[in-house]
Amino acid sequence: MTSSDVVIVGAGPAGLKAAVYLGRAGIDACVVDEYPVAGGRLLGQRYRQRGHWWVGRKVAQELLDSLSACPSVRLLLHTSVVGLSREDDRWQIRLSGADGNIEAKAVIVATGASEVPIPVPNWTLPGVMTVGGAQVMANVHGVRPGQRGLIIGLGALSFAVAQELAWANVELAGIVLPPFGPPFRWLGSVDEQWSRLVHWMHLAPIWMRPLQPALMRPQWCRRIMAAAPRRGLAVAGTRLRPNVRALRIVGDDRVQGVELVPCQGDAEPSGKPWVEPVDFVCLSGGLRPVPDIVKAAGAAVLESPGGLYDVPVSGPLGETTAPGLFVAGNVLGIEGAQVAMAQGQLAALGTVCWLTHSPDRSLEQERAFLAELEEARRKTLILFDPAWPEVQCRAEQAWRSRGESH
Template identity: 55%
Template sequence: MRTEALIIGAGPAGLSAAIELGQRGIETLVVDEYPVPGGRLLGQMYQSQSGWWIGRRVAEDLLERLGRFPNVHLMLETSVSGLAHAGGGWTATFSQRAGTVDAQAVLIATGATEVPIPLPNWTLPGVMTVGAAQTMANVHGVRPGERGIIIGFGALAFAVADELTRAGVDLAGIVLPPLQGPSQWLGTVQDQWRRLRDVVHLGPRWARAATPLVASDFWLERVMAGAPQKGIPALGTVLRPNVAAIAMAGEEAVSGVWLQRVDRRGTLVGEPWHEAVDFACLSGGLRPVPDLAAATGAAMKSSRSGLHDVPIFGPVGETTAPGIFAAGNVLGIEGAPVAMAQGQLASIGVLRHLSGNPTEWAAEQAAFSRALEVARERAPLVFDRAWSQIHEEIRQAWTNRPKEG
């Protein structure tokens, strides 16, 4: 099989790029390993000041627009397992089906994945990642259980707590992860508490009024360390900022969680106690899925933890591997509107590569760059503040990269 452009990933980044390529007549194949296109849009749902954001509707709109272009084809339930440079283009191999596809340009839009939190008994049925609970509730309309607990502070944990309680699920609250042992990379207890800054604007009026308090390390530490053991009501549940989950309990399925108090240094204090739950959601954060980009030989920006590894990329999603482009969460964790603008920008890179003209589509590039800035300014959730610094370093690395010839 041959195509001009291959897009790996039918999330908001991949679909937005496909629409731009489709309307410019480019023969495009979009491949996704999931049976339904839309990527992580399918599970997203939250209320902003301008009303409800329902990711599934955004995905339906993108697909309706994509359906207008007979030159764009969707191949689902197909995982791309490899990319090899061949004959000036790239050959993709699949893991579920025979055959390969040859493409002149490839856009990698493989998104992000969750980082689990290993704690004793975490393999018991009923223990899941917070994104899995989001998919069960928002995509499949299934309650993950009757009474659950969320372990780990972070934008996704707070968003999903809100979504689950709106769906009528009883939560024992949001507690800290174990901050010693194999979970040390989750940071200090202060790092966990600081994540409240990313969502305080979404809370009720009294929470928004507390923004200056949350913004100050001094006050944040005092309020969080001094919170009552039963927690602070928020997001339809309770935040329990000085309680950590230390182990799951149960025989054949999870039946409870062991909790223990922590002090302001994150040290466990006092005796552990047991609380009954029939499901638990682990929220260790999100990380990009850059493996295919790395396999092409594209220069990568590596991080000590591996959680921030991304390809070095230019203004229109170009990587240092010729004909390989990237967009969306594979470049860093941000929301869907940002991924959509990145997909549109990367389509310009693909078009220029196919035509051999590096300066065409300048007006579109300017419009999409502006859309990206606006999407960032309006983003309701900040997943990890490290990304803006990493993106700045990548901009410098791109400018200073060794040039051919």
């Protein structure tokens, strides 16, 4: 058993940013991550935003370089946290297997997000992966997912990954809609899926951007999408095919193709199905927070309408309802790396206040960090769930009224 003043679970943008703050303050902190390399999902992200490149790997490297100058911070990689409980005024962080335990005064949970599954029939065949998994494969490790692929689902990552694969010269047959039926109902109607496209406009090619105001109006969005030909609209290095649905994946011991069918919106198929030959499939169902460890620790969470995900109930400095437990990053709701880093700083500040038992924290510092968070939010265009603003609002209310209930 070892001990640390602070344990940070997750070495992604939020966790690393928090670690830098604590390290510069000379505070003893241990960052734990299952991945063998630090940086989280930053490592695979790259896109053009307003004319310049944003390269996640470089951002991660900068954070790690800052950390290397902080002797009070250590990194424990390829290590899993399997339990988190409060005993005698300390947090016990249980590590997997023979890795032992760490005892800490405070914990920052920055465990990020996971992908929402789309259970297309035969989705267990080798060659079927999440769209994020393909991003990691191609961008982080430089491995080709296959010779020719298909993206099913119009989630946030569909365009980004399609573009990244195109740059890497990996052929894609297009981006199509998921199947009909009860397991896919939470994705919403076709209208809702189409209308979410507007939020990924920053990733769309230049010629499409003028369409954005039109696409923001449901009537126009529907008309534009419905008018798209079966072979699709050229976008992000591939073809967006909003009038084609996947029915099932085919193959013996690996992906050999996907059976597709033309359709008009939510109506029944409007043509004969065919098998599109591909050897890999990316499922793009969207992202959701992973606050499992926060729940296991006994802190309050709030359920989204429809119950697809939970978010921790938290305060402005990432405080949760469990003493000495803080949260930052996509685990609070998917807002991207910039917001995650801003939240990481705030959680680190909150942690320092906790450790020093000082309720009068540096208000200047807090204001500055909150301003950075607002700025990061302004620049971010991700909306992972149309209900997110409402959930965020309820979560803030739940924090403010936490002393009052029960």
